[in-house]
Amino acid sequence: MSTTLLAPGFADPAHDAQRLFRSVLDAFSHPGRIVELHDAPAGPGTLSPAATAFLLTFADRETPLWLEAGVDKQEVRDFLRFHAGTPLVQAREAATFAVIIAGGGEPFAGFAIGSDTYPDRAATLVIEVPALDGGRATIWRGPGIDGEVRLAIDGLGDGFWSAWAANHALFPCGVDLVFASETRLIALPRSIAVEA
């Protein structure tokens, strides 16, 4: 029998979740804005604090979660089942949320993109990246951005931005992304066009 201790979740669930939600809402309403999550719990270690905070804020028993092999560890599964009650799924199309490690091919393939009549039924993918700068230069434009923002998220695979262009072209369908690194995150909703 394992004697590993569970990492703690939120110290103050209602208020921690509210503050983190507002930070994520700020990120979604200002795509490209780097948002610092001051109250992000350290979590089980395999996930970044930002990804941990996002999942504890939004995931629960109603939101199936898909984990990429690199983060699909016992301590992560135990942590999310205990603190969020999240069902873990093997099929990508069944997931509401997913955690993906940057660098792999076909990052969005298979996830729910919603339908023309219900575009909200699409997955939100948390992409773990090594850093939010230092990568390939990109220009983002769309709702929430005053003009344009320039970003260079590190660690994304070669085909990533062409896959994003295909996802954006599905609008109003398509997945939404959150790039997580340590305690910071950037949101990329499907409405944003990225020039790479």
Added chain:
Amino acid sequence: MPDTTIQDTSPQDGAYNYGYLDEQTKRMIRRAILKAVAVPGYQVPFGGREMPLPYGWGTGGIQVTAAIIGREDTLKVIDQGADDTTNAVSIRRFFARVAQVATTTHTAEATIIQTRHRVPETPLTDGQILVFQVPIPEPLRMLEPRETETRTLHALSEYGVMQVSLYESIARHGRIAKTYNYPVMVNGRYIMSPSPIPKFDNPKLDRSPALQLYGAGREKRIYAVPPHTPVKSLDFDDHPFEIETWTESCALCGSTESFLDEMIVDDTGKRLFVCSDTDYCESRR
């Protein structure tokens, strides 16, 4: 300037979770809000809860506010522009009690502004959130009663029926006679109901630096307009969109730029025009 601080403090109500709603409900609403922001103008269905006030009194707006509000927020609530009307006072007191938040009547001090049918005259800024109370979220509802059909029209971006209704208004009245709840196109994709704000307020929605969230309690829909997003009022090349104008100015502050309410002040029918936005008006006196 008169002191407009309102004492809304009341003892903390320990019988309810913070913000009245339970955490499961808040998470569900928060997920709906994220999707609403990701697809500007699209109405996201959500599991609306029974609230301690009747439909039509702002149950949708209250649920959105309850899901986003925190102890660091400062809340302003207006009803037709006024901070001191029944609906505004009772909603402000509700959140002072269940969320222990500071309340204000000053637009510039508020982080969250819940509104029934007006947009404040004072320009909003980055970081502010405007929460609209919406009675009928579907802009096509009066033209097409079937939900399955309006949903398909939105999916196909097939909005001819709306243009025809505006054209019929021109044919009948010589102009587009709609004065409130005037339909808008959000980011060139979805036609959206801006809620029953006067069309005077429609230009304020366009590329606003504030986040706009819309909550409809009876119809259980949430939709959003992110900051800096184009919001265009529908019109025709030969009948461009116009807002209301007045020949009078406000009898209290003299403003010629704000939205004016007409009041009958005595039995002989004497009329007075005053600002609908009470905070704006008081700040100018």
